[in-house]
Amino acid sequence: MEFFVLLFFFGLSAGTVGKIKGSSFVIWFLIGFSLPAVGTLAAVLHRRERTVLRRRCEHCDNVVPLTDQVCMRCGGDLDFPDEALAPRGAAGF
Numbered sequence: 220m221e222f223f224v225l226l227f228f229f230g231l232s233a234g235t236v237g238k239i240k241g242s243s244f245v246i247w248f249l250i251g252f253s254l255p256a257v258g259t260l261a262a263v264l265h266r267r268e269r270t271v272l273r274r275r276c277e278h279c280d281n282v283v284p285l286t287d288q289v290c291m292r293c294g295g296d297l298d299f300p301d302e303a304l305a306p307r308g309a310a311g312f
C-alpha cells in the first residue's frame with residue numbers, strides 16, 4: 220500500500236512540474252505515476268514550451284519552433300533564420 224502512496228506523490232510532483240512549465244498536469248501525473256523518479260526528472264528537464272523561440276517558414280508562412288529543420292506544413296527545408304520570433308507567451312498569444 221505504501222508503494223502506491225509513493226507512486227501517487229511521484230505522479231503529483233511530476234504533474235506539478237509539468238503544469239508549471241505549461242504542459243498538461245494529467246499527462247505528467249501519469250508519466251510520474253508509471254515511471255517514478257524518472258517521470259519527475261523528465262518533467263524537470265522538459266523544455267518550457269512557452270519560451271521556445273519560433274520562426275516563420277519562408278515557403279508557406281507557417282510558424283514553427285526555431286529548432287525545426289523541416290516545415291511541418293509544406294515540408295520545405297528551413298535554413299537557420301536571420302531573426303527569431305518571440306516566444307508565444309511574450310508576444311501575447
Ligand SMILES: [Zn+2]
Pocket residue numbers: 276277278279280281290291292293294295
Ligand atoms: Zn512551410
